Amino acid sequence: MPTTQARPEKRSIMRPVNRFLERWVPSALTFAIVLTLIVAVLAMTLTQTSPVDVVKGWGDGLAGLLAFMTQMCLILLLGYMLANTRPVQKLLRALARVPRSAAMSYVFVFVVAAVASLITWGLGLIVGTLLAREIAVQARERGMKVHFPLLVAAGYSGFVVWHMGYSGSGPLTAATPGSFLESSLGGEVIPVSQTTFSSWNMLAALGVIVVCALLFFVIRPRTDDPVYELPAHVGSETADEMDDEVVTPADRIDASRALTLVLGLALVAYLVIHFVQGGTLTLDIVNWSFLALILLLVRNPFELIHLTKRAASNVGEILVQFPLYAGILGIMASSGLIQLFSDAFVSIATPTTFGVLALLSAGIVNFFVPSGGGQFAVQGPIMLDAANQLGVDPSIAIMAVAYGDQWTNMIQPFWALPVLAIAGLKMRDILGYTFVTLLGSGAVMAAVLLVVSL
Numbered sequence: 001m002p003t004t005q006a007r008p009e010k011r012s013i014m015r016p017v018n019r020f021l022e023r024w025v026p027s028a029l030t031f032a033i034v035l036t037l038i039v040a041v042l043a044m045t046l047t048q049t050s051p052v053d054v055v056k057g058w059g060d061g062l063a064g065l066l067a068f069m070t071q072m073c074l075i076l077l078l079g080y081m082l083a084n085t086r087p088v089q090k091l092l093r094a095l096a097r098v099p100r101s102a103a104m105s106y107v108f109v110f111v112v113a114a115v116a117s118l119i120t121w122g123l124g125l126i127v128g129t130l131l132a133r134e135i136a137v138q139a140r141e142r143g144m145k146v147h148f149p150l151l152v153a154a155g156y157s158g159f160v161v162w163h164m165g166y167s168g169s170g171p172l173t174a175a176t177p178g179s180f181l182e183s184s185l186g187g188e189v190i191p192v193s194q195t196t197f198s199s200w201n202m203l204a205a206l207g208v209i210v211v212c213a214l215l216f217f218v219i220r221p222r223t224d225d226p227v228y229e230l231p232a233h234v235g236s237e238t239a240d241e242m243d244d245e246v247v248t249p250a251d252r253i254d255a256s257r258a259l260t261l262v263l264g265l266a267l268v269a270y271l272v273i274h275f276v277q278g279g280t281l282t283l284d285i286v287n288w289s290f291l292a293l294i295l296l297l298v299r300n301p302f303e304l305i306h307l308t309k310r311a312a313s314n315v316g317e318i319l320v321q322f323p324l325y326a327g328i329l330g331i332m333a334s335s336g337l338i339q340l341f342s343d344a345f346v347s348i349a350t351p352t353t354f355g356v357l358a359l360l361s362a363g364i365v366n367f368f369v370p371s372g373g374g375q376f377a378v379q380g381p382i383m384l385d386a387a388n389q390l391g392v393d394p395s396i397a398i399m400a401v402a403y404g405d406q407w408t409n410m411i412q413p414f415w416a417l418p419v420l421a422i423a424g425l426k427m428r429d430i431l432g433y434t435f436v437t438l439l440g441s442g443a444v445m446a447a448v449l450l451v452v453s454l
Helices: 015-024 029-046 053-059 066-083 086-096 102-119 123-141 149-162 169-174 199-219 249-254 257-276 283-297 302-312 316-335 337-346 352-368 374-390 394-410 417-423 428-454
Strands: none
Touching: 029 053, 029 249, 029 316, 029 352, 053 316, 066 086, 066 123, 066 283, 066 302, 066 316, 066 417, 086 149, 086 283, 102 123, 102 149, 102 169, 123 149, 123 199, 123 283, 123 417, 149 169, 149 199, 149 394, 149 428, 169 257, 169 374, 169 394, 199 428, 249 302, 257 283, 257 302, 283 302, 316 337, 316 352, 316 374, 337 352, 337 374, 352 374, 352 394, 374 394, 394 428
16 A cells, blocks of 8 residues: 555545445455355245356356457556656657646546446556556656555546447457347347447547546545655656666577567557458457557667566456356356346336446346356347347347446456556555445446436
């Protein structure tokens, strides 16, 4: 936890909440373990699943996210490397100079992260966190006090709109011929013009950004409030800290820019071919885009190796937690808990309330299956079938599940792991602020779903 200043008499309105969370909220790893036990108990009490079946479903599921885990680790590794290349550091420093006050810093970080998340969720996660850190570094140099956990929370909160944007897995899946949702859509596809790029979804995204930006302005620490500033040693590292000497012919090869440049250009050519031939944005394409930029921006393999060593230290903790969440998904799927939760909400739904109830249902399921693609695989067909029975437009069902998935990410630590690793914070340090984001964004999304269902 960053260092704190002496506590004055006046306090932020968030201070009591933060003190409670600091004392009672466990680490993200403990959260995953406890959640596993809760899901196991629910499966045995609410369904006909035996303890043996629970253990088998859990064990079979542990390996279910290995490919996804690798993709996520690469996003964190490559995103951190990209952000620490000299050109990107210059860009971040330039952006960090835009806000001239602590109050505007929180709003600025949130808005930039939200816009980046609408482009692609991986970019939003990494850019928001690193911009928060850079603003904290510059504020420290200028003698301006900013509350680092709130900056990081603002950066992570931008993620609350990711499923409304270009990389939203639900809408993209529904628009893809041959996807697992096609049978639930009667053999048809739903173009993104009816989901992602519908006027009501774009207005919802704008509304969430405006409301949450205002909330960050309101809950900011006041002038006399205690703040947790960035530790003195953080942000002092630079890409210039390389001590590789060029002595041998092999060293001269490692110091040559030609190798990384050629490989980077080859990867760019692949990406161009991929999109020209109708390819879509996927996790892999996001990672290869990051890697291509890194290869083009570094000076030589020496710098690439140096950046990799620095970035690797941020990956460790999530390697343990991803299999735990995969095991939770295994229990949920094998026991039928997901169907049970979804049916409970849908059974009381009307065509008007379906969207809001589907949002709540997806938000709850997201606690146990915090992967957007994974959640759509198990919950998407259920909600589309329910929408069909109630005569609800399937695009509303798709976006309601998408909204619920992104909504409770604000209090589910799964996606915050790379953010917290880069920032050096715990989930409890930002949870009070991201809970405010949960309330504000949820109100906007629920209101939009009600209006479009009328």
